[in-house]
Structure formats: C-alpha cells, structure tokens
Amino acid sequence: MTQTNVTQKEWEERLASIRPSERQLKWQETEFYGFIHFNINTFTGKQWGDGTESPLLFNPTDLDVEQWVVTMKEAGMNGIILTCKHHDGFCLWPSQYTDHTVASSPWKDGEGDLVKDVSDACRKHNLKFGVYLSPWDRHEETYGDSPTYNHFFVNQLKELLTNYGEVFSVWFDGACGEGPNGQKQVYDWDGYYETIRELQPDAAISVCGPDVRWCGNEAGATRKQEWSVVPKSLQDAEKIQEASQQTENHQEFIREVSSAEEDLGSRNVLEKTDTLVWYPAEVNTSIRPSWFYDEKEDEQVKHTEELFDLYVRTVGGNSTFLLNVPPDRRGLFHEKDVSVLKAFGQKLKSAFQTDLTESATQTLTNPYSIAIAFDQPTLLNCVVLQEDITKGQRVERFTIEAKMDGQWETVYTDYVIGYKKIALLDAISTQHIRIKIKASRSVPYLKAIQTYYIE
The missing domain is CATH 3.20.20.80 (Glycosidases)
Known part of the structure; x- marks a missing residue:
C-alpha cells in the first residue's frame, strides 16, 4: 500500500x-x-x-x-x-x-x-x-x-x-x-x-x-x-x-x-x-x-x-x-x-434543534466549493459538516468563509471532516457562507451541511 x-x-x-x-x-x-x-x-x-x-x-x-x-x-x-x-x-x-x-x-x-x-x-x-x-x-x-x-x-x-x-x-x-x-x-x-x-x-x-x-x-x-x-x-x-x-x-x-x-x-x-x-x-x-x-x-x-x-x-x-x-x-x-x-x-x-440551512439555498460551484445563501442576514456560530464515508474519508483541509460587508472572510480553518465535524465559530451575522475544500484525497463528497446558532 x-x-x-x-x-x-x-x-x-x-x-x-x-x-x-x-x-x-x-x-x-x-x-x-x-x-x-x-x-x-x-x-x-x-x-x-x-x-x-x-x-x-x-x-x-x-x-x-x-x-x-x-x-x-x-x-x-x-x-x-x-x-x-x-x-x-x-x-x-x-x-x-x-x-x-x-x-x-x-x-x-x-x-x-x-x-x-x-x-x-x-x-x-x-x-x-x-x-x-x-x-x-x-x-x-x-x-x-x-x-x-x-x-x-x-x-x-x-x-x-x-x-x-x-x-x-x-x-x-x-x-x-x-x-x-x-x-x-x-x-x-x-x-x-x-x-x-x-x-x-x-x-x-x-x-x-x-x-x-x-x-x-x-x-x-x-x-x-x-x-x-x-x-x-x-x-x-x-x-x-x-x-x-x-x-x-x-x-x-x-x-x-x-x-x-x-x-x-x-x-x-x-x-x-x-x-x-x-x-x-x-x-x-x-x-x-x-x-x-x-x-x-x-x-x-x-x-x-x-x-x-x-x-x-x-x-x-x-x-x-x-x-x-x-x-x-x-x-x-x-x-x-x-x-x-x-x-x-x-x-x-x-x-442542534433548528438547522438554519433548511431554508437556505446551496450551490455546488465545483466539488471543492459549496456556497450557502440565506434569505436574510442570519446569526450563526456553528457549522456541521459530514462526508459521505461510504466513499471513504477524503477531506484533509477545509475553510469556512462568510461574506461580511461585501467581502469574503475566512472564519474557520480545520483539517479532517470524516463522519462528522462540528465547527464552533465566533458568532457572525451573514447572508452568505461557503465551504472550500483546500486539500483532499481525490474528489471530496460532502453528505450534509448544517448551520446553527447555539446559545
């Protein structure tokens, strides 16, 4: 191997x-x-x-x-x-x-x-x-x-x-x-x-x-x-x-x-x-x-x-x-x-009761970038990601970006996702976020993206 x-x-x-x-x-x-x-x-x-x-x-x-x-x-x-x-x-x-x-x-x-x-x-x-x-x-x-x-x-x-x-x-x-x-x-x-x-x-x-x-x-x-x-x-x-x-x-x-x-x-x-x-x-x-x-x-x-x-x-x-x-x-x-x-x-x-992305729009720009647009500015501090592990564990590094005052800012950086990654962020209010896969073992497959505001 x-x-x-x-x-x-x-x-x-x-x-x-x-x-x-x-x-x-x-x-x-x-x-x-x-x-x-x-x-x-x-x-x-x-x-x-x-x-x-x-x-x-x-x-x-x-x-x-x-x-x-x-x-x-x-x-x-x-x-x-x-x-x-x-x-x-x-x-x-x-x-x-x-x-x-x-x-x-x-x-x-x-x-x-x-x-x-x-x-x-x-x-x-x-x-x-x-x-x-x-x-x-x-x-x-x-x-x-x-x-x-x-x-x-x-x-x-x-x-x-x-x-x-x-x-x-x-x-x-x-x-x-x-x-x-x-x-x-x-x-x-x-x-x-x-x-x-x-x-x-x-x-x-x-x-x-x-x-x-x-x-x-x-x-x-x-x-x-x-x-x-x-x-x-x-x-x-x-x-x-x-x-x-x-x-x-x-x-x-x-x-x-x-x-x-x-x-x-x-x-x-x-x-x-x-x-x-x-x-x-x-x-x-x-x-x-x-x-x-x-x-x-x-x-x-x-x-x-x-x-x-x-x-x-x-x-x-x-x-x-x-x-x-x-x-x-x-x-x-x-x-x-x-x-x-x-x-x-x-x-x-x-x-984890209210998934804010349920009413949002997801756009797969390419396998390495997924954008989420909310209907209005939304307060959140948690993003949950899941890979489809029936296709293996692939993601090696990723970032979460949010559009703030018209500019994309990186609000979270981490490595593996696997079955589940719970990413806790500083609270932000935004209408747009995106997940960018920076390194992966072949093409990544994300199964789910959820967002929450945890009090």
Whole structure:
C-alpha cells in the first residue's frame, strides 16, 4: 500500500478506496452511547477486584434499570454497554459455567439476571444494547491454562450473544495476568471474534477488536486530526494489559495522548505503511474520575459544559463518544449524575434543534466549493459538516468563509471532516457562507451541511 512507483492521483485513489463495513457504519451512526460500570466493585470500593470477593456482597437495595436507561436516553444517548463481567470474574447473569454470579447473591434471592433486565429496558426505550466482557478473570481457576480458559470464556461469550437479543457492540479490553498456575493467559482473540461473527454478525467488536479503535486515553482527550484510515498494525495495539483501564494509577488514567500517538493517519504516516484499514476511533471516559461508583467523587461529576465540549470534540471530531455512568450501591444513578445528564440532554437537543440551512439555498460551484445563501442576514456560530464515508474519508483541509460587508472572510480553518465535524465559530451575522475544500484525497463528497446558532 506504500506510495511506491505510483502517481499522486493513483495514491489518492487508493487511500479513498478504503471504506467502512456496514457494521462500522451502523456503529458510527450511534454517535453517543453509555457505559455502565456496575458490579461487585461497587460494593467493595475497589476499581479492580481480585476475584476473592463474596457474591453475598452484591445486594443493591433499590436497583432500577429503568432509571438508568431513561436517564441515558434523556441525555441523548443511543445505546448502552453493560459491564457484564469485570476483571474480578463476577457475572451479572446466572452463567452456567461458574457459581461466581448473581445467582449466588442475595439480590432477588438469587433469581435475578441483570443483563436481561438492562437488555429488556434498552429495547423498551429503543436504545441499542451492548456487552462488556473482561477476558481477564481473576476468580476462574482455569485462567492461565490457556486452552481450557479460552473454551470457558467462549462459552460465556455464547451465553451473552444468544440469550439477550441483538447486540450492537462487544467491548473488550486487553487486561491480562497470571492464573493460579503461575502462567500468563494467552487469549484466543481470533476464536473470540469468530464466535461473535457467527452469533452477532452485526455487532462491532471494540478496542481489542477489528472494528473500533481506542482513541488512546481515558480522559476524553481528542486529536486535532482523527483519521479512520490507519495502519493495520493498530488493530493489535490494545491487546496488552498496560493499555487497559489504568484506574489503579490515577496519573495513568488521566494521561493525554502522547505526541508519538498524535498522528495516526496523515499521508506522511500512511506512505510508510504497507497495509491500511478502516479503523475508526471511539473516545471513552467516565462522568466521574473513576469507572465504578465512589461516594468520595460525588462532588467531582463532570458538569454540563464539560460534557458538551466532549460531545463536540468526539462526535464532532470523527469519533464516537462512550460515556460511563456508574450506579451507586443502591443500584441507582446518583442524583448529581442524573441532574447533569438531564441538563446536558436538554442543551444538546436545544443546540442542534433548528438547522438554519433548511431554508437556505446551496450551490455546488465545483466539488471543492459549496456556497450557502440565506434569505436574510442570519446569526450563526456553528457549522456541521459530514462526508459521505461510504466513499471513504477524503477531506484533509477545509475553510469556512462568510461574506461580511461585501467581502469574503475566512472564519474557520480545520483539517479532517470524516463522519462528522462540528465547527464552533465566533458568532457572525451573514447572508452568505461557503465551504472550500483546500486539500483532499481525490474528489471530496460532502453528505450534509448544517448551520446553527447555539446559545
């Protein structure tokens, strides 16, 4: 795939020919969805359990999955991923392959199935449902006996993928350790993927998987240029313990993207790479400093403006936004989290409710310049652009210009667009704007242009 003995046009056509699968398209269109970290750790105050915790500890007093799902929907989320099993090995469903599950807990007298409850509530409220299943199981005695444990893990995976309806995402991280035998477990990733493709062919396999790429941090940091076309080697980058949910070390948890990781998809990077793939980014972070609930963090919930900034930089930066909200020991989202999420949902709805271009006239001067004329001078401070990514990701640099006092002025300059770019501008009043593509991998294809005034 390297740029060797090919013309510039041929090279650009090759880059533009790399396109998403149907499942990647559906995943990208989900845009904003929720993580729910709720497990035995909620009741021990730990972020990483060690597998010795008694199932008797799991006993939420007022668990209400309707509250979870309704709150996330009101926040504008389109799906939910549940931590069905974290590193401690405790299962939120009554797995037939271990007794370290809700069936051994006092919750609902051992008759409960939280995975079913959440999946049913998601369907009731028209949200997608996804599962997180930790490959690292610190309770399971066969862990470290790689073939035996891999068989055990696939059996649990099959339970989740056959008993709870359609799954839009299967979320893996790469946490790994030694088993009771002192041997480090070797995960059969290909076997896991094969199982998912067979049972849930439309599900995106995320982070430690071939469909969705981790953005590189858990703090909500984003790149200035987020490319979906990247070196294939990145598909194996997160299959290591060191890259996974480092909440035991807070400095690791909040680390920013390093300079070495900043550029993943420019021409300078890709021209040195033989094999390229469509591997889009997901940004995952928590509404609180930690993943599981900790009452000491009740005053550290991200506020509405922080969440809006995250949304603009993630969904509006050619990524998706996966926001974790951890229920407390009651089995409820804390009141502070609920208040912030509802306010954020209202702001999100209000911000993008009225597209000012609906009554405007669009003129395609050429594939590299699109003009928009409003009926009268119009106040705006946001332009949303989308490429038709079924034709690849092509735009490398663009400007937004506005006609002010009879003269065209550049009011915004940026780089990639991809699935979506939310461009926030200083407020302007104008009757004419135009989008000019300054650099592109072959002919650009814009799918949508919208304008807003966000108060």
